[in-house]
Amino acid sequence: MRHYVHCYALHCLDEPASDALRRAFKESSESVGAWREACYGHLVAVAGRHGWDIDAIFTAHPRLSVWYVPTKLRQLCHSERINTAASSSAGGGGGAHHLHGL
Numbered sequence: 001m002r003h004y005v006h007c008y009a010l011h012c013l014d015e016p017a018s019d020a021l022r023r024a025f026k027e028s029s030e031s032v033g034a035w036r037e038a039c040y041g042h043l044v045a046v047a048g049r050h051g052w053d054i055d056a057i058f059t060a061h062p063r064l065s066v067w068y069v070p071t072k073l074r075q076l077c078h079s080e081r082i083n084t085a086a087s088s089s090a091g092g093g094g095g096a097h098h099l100h101g102l
Helices: 002-013 015-027 032-049 054-060 071-092
Strands: none
Touching (some): 002 032, 015 032, 032 071, 054 071
């Protein structure tokens, strides 16, 4: 399960998005690995809407609080926060999404 904690987190935080993502990948015969990767992008977007604090999101949720935040997810959130801040300070305004599939 530890390799899928981020997918479970997406299911807990946004079940309709999780179901739609899983269905889309299943219908297109994509690999499980591709689906796992796609889950990260959705969680980064969730973190962005909550001040980039993915640890706080996990801690606050009763079903996620027992799990560690995956290092890759924490790194992606940090990277996207920096990219968004750089875009905003460079006059980009709204902050560009650098992850595909958001």
